[in-house]
Amino acid sequence: QVQLQESGPGLVKPSQTLSLTCTVSGGSISSGSYYWSWIRQPAGKGLEWIGRIYTSGSTNYNPSLKSRVTISVDTSKNQFSLKLSSVTAADTAVYYCAREDDYGYHFDPWGQGTLVTVSS
Amino acid sequence: QSVLTQPPSVSAAPGQKVTISCSGSSSNIGNNYVSWYQQLPGTAPKLLIYDNNKRPSGIPDRFSGSKSGTSATLGITGLQTGDEADYYCGTWDSSLSAFGGGTKLTVL
Numbered sequence: 001q002v003q004l005q006e007s008g009p010g011l012v013k014p015s016q017t018l019s020l021t022c023t024v025s026g027g028s029i030s031s032g033s034y035y036w037s038w039i040r041q042p043a044g045k046g047l048e049w050i051g052r053i054y055t056s057g058s059t060n061y062n063p064s065l066k067s068r069v070t071i072s073v074d075t076s077k078n079q080f081s082l083k084l085s086s087v088t089a090a091d092t093a094v095y096y097c098a099r100e101d102d103y104g105y106h107f108d109p110w111g112q113g114t115l116v117t118v119s120s
Numbered sequence: 121q122s123v124l125t126q127p128p129s130v131s132a133a134p135g136q137k138v139t140i141s142c143s144g145s146s147s148n149i150g151n152n153y154v155s156w157y158q159q160l161p162g163t164a165p166k167l168l169i170y171d172n173n174k175r176p177s178g179i180p181d182r183f184s185g186s187k188s189g190t191s192a193t194l195g196i197t198g199l200q201t202g203d204e205a206d207y208y209c210g211t212w213d214s215s216l217s218a219f220g221g222g223t224k225l226t227v228l
Contacts, residue, residue: 037217046122047157047165047208049217062216096164105212106155108167108176 002027004097004111012091012118018084022097022111029078030055035100036080037107038071040093048093052100053080087118123148123213124220131226136199140223142192142209152212154192156185159206159222168207169194201227 008020022036029036037052051061053071061069065084073080084091094115098107125143132138142154154172157165167176169185172192184195192209204227209220 046222047210047219049219052217060215100217101170104153104155104171105217106153106167106170106210107157107165107217108170110164110166113164 002099002109004099004109006095006097006111006114008114008116010115010117012087012116013120014088014118015086018082018087018091018116018118020082020095020097020114020116021079022081024078024080024099028075029073029080030075033102035060035102036071036073037098037100038082039096039098039107039110040091041096041113042090042093050082050084050095054102089118092116092118122221123218124209124211126207126209126220126223128221129224129226131228132199133228134199134201137195137197138199138225139196140194140207140209140225142194142220144190144192144211144213144218146190148190148211148213148218149187149192150190154185154187155210156183156192156194157208157210158203159208161205165208196225199227203227 003025005023012018035052038050053059068085070083094113096113098110156169159165172187173185182197206222208222
């Protein structure tokens with residue numbers, strides 16, 4: 001079955017750009033009708049949807065983050081990526097990648113998550 | 121502040137039944153499918169219910185979902201200590217995916 005795995009630096013300095021990659025295994029990122037999404041969760045808090053990319057390459061972003069977010073896909077590597085610019089301590093969170101169904105908009109499966117800390 | 125409202129916590133004894141509510145509006149629950157997720161301590165969320173009331177393969181029928189108007193409910197019967205977790209509802213809202221604030225289930 002499809003599995004997702006996040007990777008990237010665990011520590012980012014304030015004002016710099018956070019970059020994460022999600023590697024999809026067990027299936028092609030180009031097959032089926034799915035969005036590929038990023039979601040984050042600050043420690044002790046709830047889930048916040050960051051944005052998504054469709055298999056066609058079209059994107060949707062959370063309006064509260066839109067000015068700082070870029071999501072891209074590399075079908076040759078079966079990966080999609082997140083870039084979040086001008087980070088502050090408020091961006092410290094566990095970042096998850098997930099597959100989103102394009103009909104019911106539910107998320108399954110999820111990656112295990114990766115903690116990104118913004119600190120100097 | 122989440123656009124979907126969940127109670128912060130619920131509790132019940134082993135073997136009992138509990139329900140968790142998720143309240144929204146016409147821009148989200150009222151016109152879109154609802155999903156539910158279980159997050160055990162230290163792990164990623166896991167899909168429990170999708171399309172309001174469907175269970176993915178492997179999810180026991182102790183878990184059920186329903187929707188009426190602008191509210192949705194997750195039901196769990198035959199509570200087990202292993203059900204202690206945070207539960208989140210989710211749906212589409214106008215231009216973004218939205219989650220409830222989460223409900224912590226304690227099995228006493």
